[in-house]
Amino acid sequence: MFIQAFNDLLDEKRNIYSISVHDIANRAAVNRATFYAHFEDKFAFLAYWMTEKFQLILKKRLPDDAAFSPDNLYALVQTVFQFLVRFRQYLSLGDKQFEPMLENAMQKELYRLLLHWLKSGSKQSDPQEKLEATALVVSWGIFGSAMQWSREVHSRTLESMVEEVIEVVTVNLGAFWEQATG
Structure with a gap:
């Protein structure tokens, strides 16, 4: 409510x-x-609100049981880019103070989802630290690219940016796909 x-x-x-x-x-x-x-305060509520909003958008694009795959990763990256563009449209000048906190909530949710995918698709021999580090690097790579692109005049299309980000992150995720599908 x-x-x-x-x-x-x-x-x-x-x-x-x-x-x-x-x-x-x-x-x-x-x-x-x-x-x-x-909620502790308005900031805690806003972080919760952003997480819920982002989760709702993700559920529309990716079912709860979405498996770790190149297609689902593409949908995830595309969703992050689209969400940030729409999010910026609703921020007023006075709202800029909340921007880092709201972005942080979104990035944490992205990390959580990627870590879940990595854990469900990895071998038992993969150390937890490796999974966490991979999810952290990949989530920040995706999120940072989308954040930077959404703040600038779009000299490149959303599709070209998503393709470029996918190309870079698959270097880090290739081994996990092989495990998930092999």
């Missing part, structure tokens, strides 16, 4: 910075103490 209340307020106000905890609680028809029982 907090997310729905926040989304409704965002549709009305068109910016994040002017929406207070009081506004969210009122719209959700609960008191502020109830809000604070679930």
